[in-house]
């Protein structure tokens with residue numbers, strides 16, 4: 001369960017990269033948890049210092065419902081196509097002059113690519129802007145905070161600032 005992909009013994013040309021990681025290998029983030037083993041299958045192309053990894057990641061993520069914050073599972077089977085260059089070849093003083101074709105390139109150090117970072121970054125890209133536990137999720141009560149999918153409360157959903165309510169009583173009388 002080694003998250004580090006060591007490039008030092010990699011020969012030029014194509015080779016396979018197949019790894020399986022337990023979810024415990026990944027730190028939980030605020031936005032999601034990895035809740036199933038991560039299966040990474042890829043082909044690596046090495047051309048001198050240039051590395052290209054093309055493959056897919058399969059796992060299951062768990063995120064919070066956008067309305068009620070309950071955990072929602074998200075099955076993932078996502079292709080990726082990534083290019084890497086050694087960090088040393090990247091002159092930081094010319095950071096603003098990276099040619100267009102180099103955009104989207106990542107940099108590696110010490111002949112190592114961290115596959116944990118790769119999986120985490122790809123997972124972020126897969127998160128939908130809005131994820132609901134179900135289409136008609138009722139969300140949380142804005143007054144008392146209970147989950148309205150499971151409980152009902154007596155709160156007035158049209159809750160208003162009491163000062164506004166007083167004003168309305170005054171104007172409608």
Ligand SMILES: [Zn+2]
Pocket residue numbers: 065066067068069070132133134137138139
């Ligand atoms: Zn929900």
Ligand SMILES: [Zn+2]
Pocket residue numbers: 141142143144145146153154155
């Ligand atoms: Zn309530």
